[in-house]
Amino acid sequence: MLEISDNGRTWLLTGPTSSYAVHLTDADELLHLHWGPRIALADAEALAVRPLPEYWPFESPLDGREEYPVEGGPRFVRPALSVRTEERRGTEWGFERYETEGDELRLRFCDDGLTVTLHYRMRGDVVERWVTLDNQGPALELLRADSATWTLPDREEWRLSQLHGRWGAESRLARAPLTYGEKVIGSRRGHTGHQHLPWVALDTDATEERGEVYGCALGWSGSWRIAVAQLPDARVQITGGAGHDDSGLLRLAPGESFTTPVFAGLWSDGGFGGASRAWHAYQRAYVIPDADQDRPVLFNSWEATEFDISEEQQSLLARRAAAIGVELFVVDDGWFGTRTSDRAGLGDWTPNPDRFPSGLKPLAEYVHALGMQFGIWVEPEMVNPDSELYRAHPEWVQHQTGRKRTEFRNQLVLNLARDDVQEYLWERLDQILSSAPIDYVKWDFNRCFTDAGWPGEPYPQRLWVDHVRALYGLLDRLRAAHPGVAFESCSGGGGRIDLGVLSRTDQVWTSDNTDPLDRLAVQHGFSQLHPARAMAAWVTDSPNAMLNHRASSLRFRFVSAMAGVLGVGGDLTRWTEEELAEAREWVTLYKEIRPVVQRGDQYRLREPRGGLSAVQYALGDETVVFAWLQAQSFGEPVPALRLRALDPTVSYECLETGEIHRGAVLAHHGLRTGLRGDLDATVIRLRRI
Numbered sequence: 001m002l003e004i005s006d007n008g009r010t011w012l013l014t015g016p017t018s019s020y021a022v023h024l025t026d027a028d029e030l031l032h033l034h035w036g037p038r039i040a041l042a043d044a045e046a047l048a049v050r051p052l053p054e055y056w057p058f059e060s061p062l063d064g065r066e067e068y069p070v071e072g073g074p075r076f077v078r079p080a081l082s083v084r085t086e087e088r089r090g091t092e093w094g095f096e097r098y099e100t101e102g103d104e105l106r107l108r109f110c111d112d113g114l115t116v117t118l119h120y121r122m123r124g125d126v127v128e129r130w131v132t133l134d135n136q137g138p139a140l141e142l143l144r145a146d147s148a149t150w151t152l153p154d155r156e157e158w159r160l161s162q163l164h165g166r167w168g169a170e171s172r173l174a175r176a177p178l179t180y181g182e183k184v185i186g187s188r189r190g191h192t193g194h195q196h197l198p199w200v201a202l203d204t205d206a207t208e209e210r211g212e213v214y215g216c217a218l219g220w221s222g223s224w225r226i227a228v229a230q231l232p233d234a235r236v237q238i239t240g241g242a243g244h245d246d247s248g249l250l251r252l253a254p255g256e257s258f259t260t261p262v263f264a265g266l267w268s269d270g271g272f273g274g275a276s277r278a279w280h281a282y283q284r285a286y287v288i289p290d291a292d293q294d295r296p297v298l299f300n301s302w303e304a305t306e307f308d309i310s311e312e313q314q315s316l317l318a319r320r321a322a323a324i325g326v327e328l329f330v331v332d333d334g335w336f337g338t339r340t341s342d343r344a345g346l347g348d349w350t351p352n353p354d355r356f357p358s359g360l361k362p363l364a365e366y367v368h369a370l371g372m373q374f375g376i377w378v379e380p381e382m383v384n385p386d387s388e389l390y391r392a393h394p395e396w397v398q399h400q401t402g403r404k405r406t407e408f409r410n411q412l413v414l415n416l417a418r419d420d421v422q423e424y425l426w427e428r429l430d431q432i433l434s435s436a437p438i439d440y441v442k443w444d445f446n447r448c449f450t451d452a453g454w455p456g457e458p459y460p461q462r463l464w465v466d467h468v469r470a471l472y473g474l475l476d477r478l479r480a481a482h483p484g485v486a487f488e489s490c491s492g493g494g495g496r497i498d499l500g501v502l503s504r505t506d507q508v509w510t511s512d513n514t515d516p517l518d519r520l521a522v523q524h525g526f527s528q529l530h531p532a533r534a535m536a537a538w539v540t541d542s543p544n545a546m547l548n549h550r551a552s553s554l555r556f557r558f559v560s561a562m563a564g565v566l567g568v569g570g571d572l573t574r575w576t577e578e579e580l581a582e583a584r585e586w587v588t589l590y591k592e593i594r595p596v597v598q599r600g601d602q603y604r605l606r607e608p609r610g611g612l613s614a615v616q617y618a619l620g621d622e623t624v625v626f627a628w629l630q631a632q633s634f635g636e637p638v639p640a641l642r643l644r645a646l647d648p649t650v651s652y653e654c655l656e657t658g659e660i661h662r663g664a665v666l667a668h669h670g671l672r673t674g675l676r677g678d679l680d681a682t683v684i685r686l687r688r689i
């Protein structure tokens with residue numbers, strides 16, 4: 001809901017539990033008024049007439065209070081907008097008008113020929129903000145154009161939560177007190193990065209289920225930056241957008257415009273758990289395509305066969321996968337060009353004739369005949385120097401004249417900002433998807449930008465932004481042309497997970513680390529922002545070959561992976577008959593609980609910290625609890641799990657044991673899991689009677 005004061009200078013957006021208000025002063029200063037619980041327009045108007053504090057000459061009363069601090073004038077905070085023309089630095093804007101379209105509010109400001117429009121839209125309790133810049137004046141350089149600046153209420157002692165990581169160890173939650181100055185997270189790598197998810201949360205004293213939490217998440221898959229600043233008067237602002245530094249985002253010629261990505265903000269008073277559930281609901285309703293459709297159980301060949309693949313051997317794996325109940329069979333790397341290792345073939349998107357003499361069609365049809373969907377791996381934005389593509393077009397990669405072309409994993413980054421590169425990729429990918437019944441594409445990105453140059457282009461800097469736009473454009477075009485195909489975003493595991501890519505992909509590859517215990521921490525972090533519906537998780541072989549060689553039972557591996565979108569990635573040709581039979585049982589169970597996991601509300605009952613951890617999902621009358629015991633020490637009893645979201649006045653039947661539990665007892669005294677020893681795990685299903 002959007003309400004506007006009679007004088008047209010105070011705007012109030014309201015969601016189911018929260019409100020957001022801004023106000024334009026008589027001097028055309030756009031001030032933040034309120035972000036928090038629902039208020040009435042009269043409350044916003046009362047806030048609007050509160051005078052700004054008076055400061056000694058070394059501080060600006062605007063700092064920490066403006067909705068979108070531009071560069072220049074009486075401001076000392078980090079600017080959200082930084083613009084240069086030949087003659088001038090910064091922006092001195094005047095308010096032009098406001099517009100509404102549906103539930104979207106637009107506040108339009110002008111500085112000579114440059115129009116800056118701030119956009120606001122409420123989606124549930126999530127406020128979506130973005131900015132458009134339209135240049136009708138002389139050419140200008142856009143050094144920085146953040147999507148939004150968020151202002152927090154005056155409180156003492158904020159805490160900052162972030163999700164940090166690296167390859168094989170993504171999305172881990174860190175929480176620490178905020179101090180004066182700025183905390184900056186981001187990526188200067190050209191992709192979202194394994195190092196930080198573009199999200200922060202701020203609270204003062206929240207717990208998992210109680211207290212106020214403010215969160216912001218950026219929808220951009222290139223370099224980015226979020227800066228959290230505690231200003232000299234202790235006020236806190238968060239500003240973020242595309243690009244890491246302020247050395248130039250784009251040049252806007254007369255008549256050109258730029259739209260920033262969305263920076264979404266959420267206030268919740270339901271603690272960290274309530275905030276996560278609101279983020280999940282938002283993504284399922286507004287971001288992730290077809291989120292009402294449950295994702296199938298997949299098999300992925302990577303850990304089983306790596307580069308050493310053939311049609312016959314993949315067919316054997318497919319038979320085994322079908323026999324345990326897998327619904328989607330994905331051939332990973334190695335099916336194309338001369339790609340028999342990571343040294344060659346990337347860029348040549350035609351099936352390897354030695355391995356797939358009649359293309360992918362026979363295998364795809366075989367997989368379909370086994371009752372499964374068929375998927376492939378691609379990494380379109382990259383090229384091996386040892387490839388037909390690179391030999392034909394060495395100028396198509398990002399590079400600078402006379403400088404080294406840095407290789408990571410023996411590959412270079414294609415310059416997707418170029419139209420000819422986009423056309424090539426569109427033509428190749430469209431052709432592959434048309435050549436065989438393909439239902440799924442795992443889209444990978446396995447190295448960062450290093451030599452982001454573009455000889456001959458007058459403003460090569462633009463490739464940082466234009467690469468991401470081209471990626472989005474390709475995904476959009478492929479989705480439109482092949483509406484039955486689902487896409488997975490992968491970047492060496494979780495190097496490209498953000499709201500931008502999630503608006504065009506059906507799920508993400510969470511991490512190359514498939515160790516089921518490490519995964520609990522990764523999944524705990526991931527769930528702070530993203531729903532289980534998007535979180536791919538595979539059961540692989542034991543001991544875990546990829547990372548830490550930990551041995552774990554099939555039970556532990558399945559229960560860990562079943563908390564997301566279940567997949568299997570082990571070498572099924574080496575699993576025993578007993579293991580295959582057990583796997584089949586787990587897959588059958590997963591299919592029964594899948595609607596609750598993928599569409600239900602998630603409650604983190606205990607975080608993974610060494611002992612017992614547990615996650616609960618609830619949908620309608622059904623509740624599913626996943627519990628993991630990392631280690632039991634000193635014979636200590638394993639705590640009971642106090643369940644959430646139950647009706648205390650009714651009873652619940654445990655579908656495993658037939659036991660009847662009182663809701664009040666489960667909520668207050670807890671559910672006993674029966675776990676013991678090391679690396680034990682269980683799934684408990686309850687149904688309301």
Ligand code: GLA
Binds near residue numbers: 302377
């Ligand atoms: C990346 C992915 C893996 C696998 C390999 C293939 O590392 O994260 O899952 O697809 O590439 O080369």
